[in-house]
Amino acid sequence: GEDVEQSLFLSVREGDSSVINCTYTDSSSTYLYWYKQEPGAGLQLLTYIFSNMDMKQDQRLTVLLNKKDKHLSLRIADTQTGDSAIYFCAEIPNSGYALNFGKGTSLLVTP
Amino acid sequence: GAVVSQHPSWVICKSGTSVKIECRSLDFQATTMFWYRQFPKQSLMLMATSNEGSKATYEQGVEKDKFLINHASLTLSTLTVTSAHPEDSSFYICSARVSGSPYEQYFGPGTRLTVT
Numbered sequence: 001g002e003d004v005e006q007s008l009f010l011s012v013r014e015g016d017s018s019v020i021n022c023t024y025t026d027s028s029s030t031y032l033y034w035y036k037q038e039p040g041a042g043l044q045l046l047t048y049i050f051s052n053m054d055m056k057q058d059q060r061l062t063v064l065l066n067k068k069d070k071h072l073s074l075r076i077a078d079t080q081t082g083d084s085a086i087y088f089c090a091e092i093p094n095s096g097y098a099l100n101f102g103k104g105t106s107l108l109v110t111p
Numbered sequence: 112g113a114v115v116s117q118h119p120s121w122v123i124c125k126s127g128t129s130v131k132i133e134c135r136s137l138d139f140q141a142t143t144m145f146w147y148r149q150f151p152k153q154s155l156m157l158m159a160t161s162n163e164g165s166k167a168t169y170e171q172g173v174e175k176d177k178f179l180i181n182h183a184s185l186t187l188s189t190l191t192v193t194s195a196h197p198e199d200s201s202f203y204i205c206s207a208r209v210s211g212s213p214y215e216q217y218f219g220p221g222t223r224l225t226v227t
Contacts, residue, residue, distance in 0.1 A: 031214040042117075042204055042220035043155075088154065097208055098145050099216065103154045 004102035006089055011108045018076040020105045022089030027070060029091040033099065034063065034074045037086045046074070046087075076107075084109045114138055115207050117219035124195055124226055131191045132222045134205030140185040141207035146178075149202040149221070161188045185210065195226040 005023040012018045024032060030051050035043040049056045049063045049072070056063045062075040076083055086106050090099040114137040124130050134144055142163050147155040159180050160168045167180035177199075179191040188207075192199055203222045209215040 035218070040221075040223070043206075043218040045217065048214070092214060097143060097214075097216075098157045098160055099155075099206070101154045 004089055004091060004100055006102040006105045008103065009106050011110065012079050014079060014081055014109055014111050016079055018079045018083070018107055020074045020087050020107065022072040022102055024070050024072060024089065024091045025100070026091055026093040027067070029093055031092050032065065032072050033090040035088040035090060037088065037104070043088065079109050081109045081111065083107060113209070113215070113217045115205065115217045115219040117205055117222050119222060120220060121223040122225070124224070126196055126226055127194055129191055129193045130195055130224060131189055132203055134188045134190070134207065134219050136186045136207040140210040142185065142210045143208040144182060144188040145206045145208070146180065146190050147204045147206070149204060155204060192224065195224070197226045200224055200226045
């Protein structure tokens, strides 16, 4: 399928906010997801947003969706060292229910 | 809730042998399960879609005779890597879609396969 694009690397200081950006491909995608993967582990669903929403907030996480530009972002407030991981953006394209993943953004949080 | 387990979490096998990986949805029913493969520092690539009671659908380039998938119940799908070779070494991850809830999917912790 077509590519979901993400920047590959982000470094922030502990306590700052992190913003991870994603550009997806299928304008008819109904749900968009953010997953977190720690080293050697599986994927943890962080949050998802329905395509008719512009924003979703869940504790320290804020998801913004610009459907016109097919742009999705994940903001982590008060980033902690435990947030260091790879973050994957994913969409469910109109063709089915399997997720189409981006390449992942590696977030490094420094003290 | 919504826990997906995989077994084993890691396995080392000799070239030419077969390895079976199990994916279970522990507290929900999953009509559909997906199998992904992840190479180091790369994204997940869909291998196949597994539907309970029917044949799996394989993505282009994935050999169905090499990667056998069985989805015999609403809570269990298995992936068997037959006649494994070193190039099959990878991280295999399954996900399970909640029956009746098309957009809820949960991932297993993954299985690290090393073929020597």
